[in-house]
Amino acid sequence: MTRLELIGATASGLLFGFGLSLSQMVEPQKVQAFLDLAGDWDPSLALVMGGAVVVTALLFPWVLRRPASLSGASFSLPTRQDIDAPLVLGAATFGIGWGLTGYCPGPALSALTLGFWEPWVFVPAMLLGAWAGGGYARRGTASAAQLADV
Amino acid sequence: MTEFTPVTALAGGLLIGASAVLLLWMNGRIAGISGIVFRLLPSDATDRPWRWVFLLAMLAGALAHQSLPGVDYAAREGYPPLLLVIGGLLVGFGTRVGNGCTSGHGVCGLGRRSKRSLFATVVFMSTAVITTYAVRHLWVLA
Numbered sequence: 160m161t162r163l164e165l166i167g168a169t170a171s172g173l174l175f176g177f178g179l180s181l182s183q184m185v186e187p188q189k190v191q192a193f194l195d196l197a198g199d200w201d202p203s204l205a206l207v208m209g210g211a212v213v214v215t216a217l218l219f220p221w222v223l224r225r226p227a228s229l230s231g232a233s234f235s236l237p238t239r240q241d242i243d244a245p246l247v248l249g250a251a252t253f254g255i256g257w258g259l260t261g262y263c264p265g266p267a268l269s270a271l272t273l274g275f276w277e278p279w280v281f282v283p284a285m286l287l288g289a290w291a292g293g294g295y296a297r298r299g300t301a302s303a304a305q306l307a308d309v
Numbered sequence: 310m311t312e313f314t315p316v317t318a319l320a321g322g323l324l325i326g327a328s329a330v331l332l333l334w335m336n337g338r339i340a341g342i343s344g345i346v347f348r349l350l351p352s353d354a355t356d357r358p359w360r361w362v363f364l365l366a367m368l369a370g371a372l373a374h375q376s377l378p379g380v381d382y383a384a385r386e387g388y389p390p391l392l393l394v395i396g397g398l399l400v401g402f403g404t405r406v407g408n409g410c411t412s413g414h415g416v417c418g419l420g421r422r423s424k425r426s427l428f429a430t431v432v433f434m435s436t437a438v439i440t441t442y443a444v445r446h447l448w449v450l451a
Contacts, residue, residue, distance in 0.1 A: 160358045160359050160362070163335060163336075164335070164336050164359055165359070165362060166335065167331060167332060167334075167335025167336040168332070168336060168359045168360075168362040168363040168366065169362055169363075169366045170328075170331055170335075170366075171328045171329070171331045171332035171335070171336070171340060171363060171366070172328070172362065172363040172364065172365070172366025172367040172369070172370060173328075173366045173367070173369060173370035173373070174324050174325070174327055174328035174331065174370060175324075175325055175328040175329075175340060175342075175363075175366075175367050175370060175412075176366065176367035176368055176369065176370025176371035176372075176373075176374070177321075177324055177370035177371065177373055177374045178320075178321040178322065178323075178324030178325040178327075178328060178370075179321065179325065179367075179370075179371060180321075180370070180371040180374035180375055180380075181317050181320060181321040181324065181374050182314075182317055182318045182320070182321025182322060182325075183311075183314060183317065183318075183321075183382075184321070185371060185382065186311070186382055186383070186385075187385055187388075188311055188383075188385050189311045191441060191445075192311040194437050194438050194440075194441040195441045195442070195445055196438055196441075196442070197442055197445075197446055198445060198446070201311045201312070201313050202313055203311075203313055203314050203315070203317075203318040204318070206315055206318035206319045206322055207318045207319070207321050207322035207325065208322060208411070208415055208416065209319075209322060210318070210319045210320075210321070210322025210323045210325075210326060211322040211323070211325040211326035211329065211415075211416040212326065212415070212416060212419045212420055213323075213326065214322075214323055214325075214326025214327055214329070214330060214420075215326050215329050215330060215416055215417055215419070215420025215421075216419065216420045216422070218326075218330040218334075218420075219329075219330065219333060219417075219420045219421055222330060222333050222334045223333075225334075227337065228333070228334060228335060228336055228337030228338075229334055229335045229336075230335055230336055230337065232336060232337040232338075233337055234333070234337040235337050235338055235339065236339065236421070237339070237408070237423065237425070239425060240423075240424055240425065241425070242424070242425060242428050245406050245407065245408075246407050246408065246425060246428065246429055247407075247428075247432060248403075248406060248407070249402075249403045249404065249405070249406035249407020249408065249429075250403065250407040250414070250428075250429040250430075250432035250433040250436075251403070251432050251433070251436045252399050252402055252403030252406070252407070252436075253399065253400055253403030253404045253407055253410060253433045253436075254403070254432065254433035254434065254435065254436030254437040254439075254440065255399050255403070255436050255437070255440045256395070256396040256397065256398070256399025256400035256401075256403060257396075257400060257411075257433065257437045257440075258436065258437035258438065258439070258440030258441040258444070259392060259395065259396040259399070259440055259441075259444060260388075260392065260393055260396030260397070260400070261385075262393075262396065262397070262400065263342075263400060263404075263410050263411045263412075264342040264343040264346060264400065264401075264404055264410045264411075264412075265342035265367070265410070265411065265412050267397075267400075268342065268346065268364065268367065268368065269367060269368060269370075269371040270371075271368065272368050272371045272372045272375060273375065273382055273384075275382075275384040275385075276384075277384070277385060277388060277393060280390055280393045280394060280397070281393045281394075281396065281397040281400075282397065283397070284393065284394045284395075284396070284397025284398050284401065285397040285398070285400050285401035286347075286350065286401060287397070287398060287401060288397060288398035288399060288400060288401025288402035288403075288405070289343070289347040289350060289353075289401035289402065289404065289405040290350055290352055290353075290401075290405075291398075291401070291402055291405075292347075292401060292402040292403070292404075292405030292406045293347070293350065293352050293353045293405055294352070295402070295405075295406055296405060296406050
Protein backbone atom coordinates (compact mmCIF):
# COMPACT_ATOMS: atom_id res chain seq x y z
CA MET A 160 0.00 0.00 0.00
CA THR A 161 1.51 3.31 -1.09
CA ARG A 162 1.16 6.53 0.90
CA LEU A 163 -1.47 7.84 -1.53
CA GLU A 164 -3.44 4.60 -1.22
CA LEU A 165 -3.32 4.92 2.55
CA ILE A 166 -4.59 8.50 2.35
CA GLY A 167 -7.28 7.54 -0.17
CA ALA A 168 -8.60 4.60 1.87
CA THR A 169 -8.56 6.67 5.07
CA ALA A 170 -10.34 9.70 3.62
CA SER A 171 -12.84 7.60 1.73
CA GLY A 172 -13.63 5.43 4.76
CA LEU A 173 -14.07 8.45 7.02
CA LEU A 174 -16.48 10.11 4.59
CA PHE A 175 -18.42 6.90 4.10
CA GLY A 176 -18.90 6.23 7.81
CA PHE A 177 -19.71 9.86 8.57
CA GLY A 178 -22.26 9.90 5.73
CA LEU A 179 -23.92 6.69 6.89
CA SER A 180 -24.25 8.00 10.42
CA LEU A 181 -25.36 11.48 9.37
CA SER A 182 -28.09 10.04 7.15
CA GLN A 183 -29.17 7.74 10.03
CA MET A 184 -28.76 4.64 7.89
CA VAL A 185 -27.11 3.06 10.96
CA GLU A 186 -30.61 2.93 12.45
CA PRO A 187 -32.38 -0.19 11.15
CA GLN A 188 -35.77 1.25 12.06
CA LYS A 189 -35.06 4.15 9.67
CA VAL A 190 -34.21 1.75 6.84
CA GLN A 191 -37.25 -0.42 7.51
CA ALA A 192 -39.47 2.67 7.54
CA PHE A 193 -38.31 3.25 3.95
CA LEU A 194 -38.80 -0.35 2.86
CA ASP A 195 -42.28 -0.42 4.42
CA LEU A 196 -44.19 1.20 1.57
CA ALA A 197 -47.53 0.19 3.06
CA GLY A 198 -46.71 1.62 6.47
CA ASP A 199 -45.84 5.08 7.72
CA TRP A 200 -43.39 5.62 4.85
CA ASP A 201 -40.13 7.48 5.41
CA PRO A 202 -38.56 8.38 2.04
CA SER A 203 -35.19 9.39 3.56
CA LEU A 204 -33.26 6.40 2.16
CA ALA A 205 -34.23 7.41 -1.39
CA LEU A 206 -32.46 10.73 -0.88
CA VAL A 207 -29.38 9.03 0.58
CA MET A 208 -29.13 6.65 -2.35
CA GLY A 209 -30.15 9.30 -4.88
CA GLY A 210 -27.67 11.83 -3.55
CA ALA A 211 -24.85 9.29 -3.64
CA VAL A 212 -25.70 8.06 -7.15
CA VAL A 213 -25.88 11.61 -8.53
CA VAL A 214 -22.31 12.20 -7.33
CA THR A 215 -20.93 8.91 -8.67
CA ALA A 216 -22.82 9.20 -11.97
CA LEU A 217 -21.47 12.73 -12.52
CA LEU A 218 -17.87 12.15 -11.41
CA PHE A 219 -17.05 8.49 -12.17
CA PRO A 220 -16.84 9.22 -15.94
CA TRP A 221 -14.41 12.07 -15.22
CA VAL A 222 -12.26 9.81 -13.01
CA LEU A 223 -12.32 6.94 -15.49
CA ARG A 224 -11.11 9.14 -18.34
CA ARG A 225 -7.75 9.19 -16.59
CA PRO A 226 -5.23 6.49 -17.54
CA ALA A 227 -4.93 5.25 -13.94
CA SER A 228 -5.77 6.20 -10.38
CA LEU A 229 -3.83 8.94 -8.59
CA SER A 230 -1.82 6.32 -6.66
CA GLY A 231 -0.77 4.78 -9.94
CA ALA A 232 -2.79 1.61 -9.42
CA SER A 233 -4.93 0.72 -12.41
CA PHE A 234 -8.71 0.86 -12.03
CA SER A 235 -10.01 -2.34 -10.50
CA LEU A 236 -13.46 -2.60 -12.07
CA PRO A 237 -15.89 -5.45 -12.67
CA THR A 238 -15.89 -6.35 -16.35
CA ARG A 239 -18.84 -8.69 -16.53
CA GLN A 240 -22.02 -7.64 -18.30
CA ASP A 241 -24.10 -10.83 -18.20
CA ILE A 242 -26.90 -11.39 -15.77
CA ASP A 243 -26.36 -14.87 -14.36
CA ALA A 244 -28.06 -17.06 -11.78
CA PRO A 245 -25.69 -16.22 -8.86
CA LEU A 246 -26.37 -12.50 -9.36
CA VAL A 247 -30.12 -13.04 -9.18
CA LEU A 248 -29.94 -15.54 -6.32
CA GLY A 249 -27.50 -13.38 -4.37
CA ALA A 250 -29.38 -10.11 -4.80
CA ALA A 251 -32.72 -11.74 -3.95
CA THR A 252 -31.29 -13.38 -0.83
CA PHE A 253 -29.60 -10.16 0.26
CA GLY A 254 -32.88 -8.25 -0.10
CA ILE A 255 -34.73 -10.74 2.07
CA GLY A 256 -32.15 -10.40 4.85
CA TRP A 257 -32.12 -6.61 4.45
CA GLY A 258 -35.91 -6.35 4.63
CA LEU A 259 -36.04 -8.71 7.58
CA THR A 260 -33.52 -6.79 9.69
CA GLY A 261 -33.04 -3.29 8.23
CA TYR A 262 -29.27 -3.88 8.06
CA CYS A 263 -27.07 -4.00 4.97
CA PRO A 264 -23.28 -4.44 5.24
CA GLY A 265 -22.05 -0.82 5.50
CA PRO A 266 -24.62 0.41 8.02
CA ALA A 267 -24.37 -2.81 10.08
CA LEU A 268 -20.59 -2.45 10.41
CA SER A 269 -20.82 1.28 11.10
CA ALA A 270 -23.53 0.65 13.70
CA LEU A 271 -21.00 -1.34 15.74
CA THR A 272 -19.86 2.04 17.04
CA LEU A 273 -23.28 2.90 18.52
CA GLY A 274 -22.88 0.62 21.53
CA PHE A 275 -26.14 -1.27 20.89
CA TRP A 276 -26.12 -5.08 20.95
CA GLU A 277 -27.96 -5.70 17.67
CA PRO A 278 -25.08 -5.13 15.21
CA TRP A 279 -22.83 -7.34 17.36
CA VAL A 280 -25.19 -10.22 16.67
CA PHE A 281 -25.85 -9.30 13.04
CA VAL A 282 -22.24 -8.73 11.87
CA PRO A 283 -20.78 -12.11 12.94
CA ALA A 284 -23.75 -13.86 11.30
CA MET A 285 -23.18 -11.77 8.16
CA LEU A 286 -19.50 -12.75 8.04
CA LEU A 287 -20.44 -16.40 8.47
CA GLY A 288 -22.93 -16.03 5.63
CA ALA A 289 -20.26 -14.40 3.44
CA TRP A 290 -17.87 -17.26 4.19
CA ALA A 291 -20.52 -19.77 3.16
CA GLY A 292 -21.32 -17.67 0.10
CA GLY A 293 -17.64 -17.71 -0.87
CA GLY A 294 -17.65 -21.50 -0.73
CA TYR A 295 -20.81 -21.56 -2.82
CA ALA A 296 -19.37 -19.12 -5.38
CA ARG A 297 -16.15 -21.12 -5.70
CA ARG A 298 -17.90 -24.43 -6.36
CA GLY A 299 -17.43 -25.84 -9.85
CA THR A 300 -15.65 -24.01 -12.58
CA ALA A 301 -17.47 -20.70 -13.04
CA SER A 302 -15.98 -19.29 -9.87
CA ALA A 303 -12.81 -17.49 -10.89
CA ALA A 304 -14.63 -14.79 -12.86
CA GLN A 305 -17.10 -14.19 -10.04
CA LEU A 306 -14.34 -13.33 -7.63
CA ALA A 307 -13.45 -10.31 -9.75
CA ASP A 308 -16.75 -8.47 -9.40
CA VAL A 309 -17.71 -5.61 -7.04
CA MET B 310 -42.40 5.44 12.93
CA THR B 311 -39.41 7.53 11.87
CA GLU B 312 -39.41 11.11 10.68
CA PHE B 313 -38.54 12.13 7.10
CA THR B 314 -35.14 13.83 7.34
CA PRO B 315 -34.45 15.22 3.84
CA VAL B 316 -31.51 17.47 4.69
CA THR B 317 -29.34 14.98 6.58
CA ALA B 318 -30.36 12.18 4.21
CA LEU B 319 -29.26 14.14 1.15
CA ALA B 320 -26.12 15.46 2.84
CA GLY B 321 -25.19 11.94 3.99
CA GLY B 322 -25.83 10.60 0.50
CA LEU B 323 -23.61 13.26 -1.08
CA LEU B 324 -20.80 12.36 1.36
CA ILE B 325 -21.16 8.66 0.52
CA GLY B 326 -21.00 9.53 -3.18
CA ALA B 327 -17.93 11.70 -2.59
CA SER B 328 -16.33 8.83 -0.67
CA ALA B 329 -16.87 6.48 -3.62
CA VAL B 330 -15.45 9.02 -6.09
CA LEU B 331 -12.42 9.59 -3.87
CA LEU B 332 -11.65 5.87 -3.56
CA LEU B 333 -11.93 5.34 -7.31
CA TRP B 334 -9.91 8.45 -8.11
CA MET B 335 -7.11 7.87 -5.60
CA ASN B 336 -6.99 4.08 -5.25
CA GLY B 337 -8.74 2.85 -8.39
CA ARG B 338 -11.13 0.86 -6.21
CA ILE B 339 -14.90 0.49 -6.01
CA ALA B 340 -16.38 1.49 -2.64
CA GLY B 341 -18.55 -1.58 -2.21
CA ILE B 342 -18.59 -2.43 1.47
CA SER B 343 -19.36 -6.14 1.13
CA GLY B 344 -16.59 -6.52 -1.45
CA ILE B 345 -14.09 -4.56 0.63
CA VAL B 346 -14.82 -6.29 3.92
CA PHE B 347 -15.52 -9.88 2.85
CA ARG B 348 -12.12 -10.08 1.17
CA LEU B 349 -10.62 -9.71 4.63
CA LEU B 350 -11.96 -13.18 5.46
CA PRO B 351 -9.20 -15.85 5.43
CA SER B 352 -10.99 -17.85 2.73
CA ASP B 353 -11.24 -14.89 0.35
CA ALA B 354 -8.23 -12.78 1.40
CA THR B 355 -6.85 -10.38 -1.22
CA ASP B 356 -4.97 -7.06 -0.77
CA ARG B 357 -5.81 -6.88 2.89
CA PRO B 358 -4.03 -3.71 4.20
CA TRP B 359 -6.11 -1.05 2.41
CA ARG B 360 -9.30 -2.92 3.24
CA TRP B 361 -8.48 -2.75 6.96
CA VAL B 362 -7.66 0.93 6.64
CA PHE B 363 -10.95 1.65 4.88
CA LEU B 364 -13.00 -0.38 7.38
CA LEU B 365 -11.41 1.21 10.44
CA ALA B 366 -11.70 4.69 8.91
CA MET B 367 -15.39 4.02 8.19
CA LEU B 368 -15.99 3.11 11.84
CA ALA B 369 -14.01 6.21 12.91
CA GLY B 370 -16.12 8.36 10.58
CA ALA B 371 -19.35 7.02 12.09
CA LEU B 372 -17.95 7.55 15.57
CA ALA B 373 -16.87 11.10 14.70
CA HIS B 374 -20.40 11.97 13.63
CA GLN B 375 -21.91 10.41 16.75
CA SER B 376 -19.61 12.45 18.96
CA LEU B 377 -21.00 15.72 17.59
CA PRO B 378 -23.24 17.61 20.02
CA GLY B 379 -26.92 16.81 19.68
CA VAL B 380 -26.46 13.51 17.85
CA ASP B 381 -28.28 10.76 19.69
CA TYR B 382 -29.47 7.42 18.34
CA ALA B 383 -32.15 5.25 19.83
CA ALA B 384 -31.68 1.49 20.05
CA ARG B 385 -34.42 -0.65 18.53
CA GLU B 386 -36.34 -2.43 21.26
CA GLY B 387 -37.56 -6.00 21.27
CA TYR B 388 -36.23 -7.20 17.93
CA PRO B 389 -35.80 -11.01 18.08
CA PRO B 390 -32.08 -12.01 18.16
CA LEU B 391 -32.77 -15.14 16.12
CA LEU B 392 -34.10 -13.01 13.25
CA LEU B 393 -30.92 -10.93 13.39
CA VAL B 394 -28.86 -14.10 13.00
CA ILE B 395 -31.00 -15.37 10.11
CA GLY B 396 -30.96 -11.93 8.46
CA GLY B 397 -27.20 -11.62 8.91
CA LEU B 398 -26.61 -15.01 7.29
CA LEU B 399 -28.84 -14.06 4.34
CA VAL B 400 -27.20 -10.65 3.86
CA GLY B 401 -23.68 -12.10 4.04
CA PHE B 402 -24.44 -15.03 1.75
CA GLY B 403 -26.45 -12.93 -0.71
CA THR B 404 -24.00 -10.06 -1.09
CA ARG B 405 -21.07 -12.48 -1.45
CA VAL B 406 -22.79 -14.64 -4.07
CA GLY B 407 -24.32 -11.63 -5.84
CA ASN B 408 -21.01 -9.74 -5.66
CA GLY B 409 -22.28 -6.56 -4.09
CA CYS B 410 -24.60 -4.74 -1.75
CA THR B 411 -26.31 -1.37 -1.53
CA SER B 412 -23.01 0.45 -1.99
CA GLY B 413 -21.25 -1.74 -4.57
CA HIS B 414 -24.24 -2.38 -6.83
CA GLY B 415 -26.36 0.58 -5.75
CA VAL B 416 -24.14 3.62 -5.28
CA CYS B 417 -21.12 2.59 -7.41
CA GLY B 418 -22.69 0.22 -9.93
CA LEU B 419 -25.46 2.63 -10.87
CA GLY B 420 -22.86 5.42 -11.15
CA ARG B 421 -20.94 3.24 -13.62
CA ARG B 422 -24.17 2.53 -15.50
CA SER B 423 -23.56 -1.19 -15.02
CA LYS B 424 -26.40 -3.36 -16.30
CA ARG B 425 -25.60 -6.09 -13.75
CA SER B 426 -25.71 -3.61 -10.88
CA LEU B 427 -28.97 -2.03 -12.04
CA PHE B 428 -30.49 -5.48 -12.26
CA ALA B 429 -29.16 -6.50 -8.83
CA THR B 430 -30.41 -3.25 -7.26
CA VAL B 431 -33.92 -3.73 -8.64
CA VAL B 432 -33.93 -7.33 -7.37
CA PHE B 433 -32.71 -6.64 -3.83
CA MET B 434 -34.92 -3.57 -3.45
CA SER B 435 -37.91 -5.65 -4.55
CA THR B 436 -37.28 -8.62 -2.26
CA ALA B 437 -36.56 -6.22 0.62
CA VAL B 438 -39.87 -4.39 0.11
CA ILE B 439 -41.78 -7.67 -0.26
CA THR B 440 -40.12 -9.13 2.84
CA THR B 441 -40.85 -6.00 4.86
CA TYR B 442 -44.47 -6.13 3.78
CA ALA B 443 -44.75 -9.80 4.67
CA VAL B 444 -43.13 -9.33 8.05
CA ARG B 445 -44.95 -6.17 9.06
CA HIS B 446 -48.38 -6.54 7.52
CA LEU B 447 -48.99 -10.26 7.04
CA TRP B 448 -46.94 -12.00 9.70
CA VAL B 449 -47.45 -9.02 12.02
CA LEU B 450 -44.13 -8.58 13.75
CA ALA B 451 -43.03 -5.36 15.38
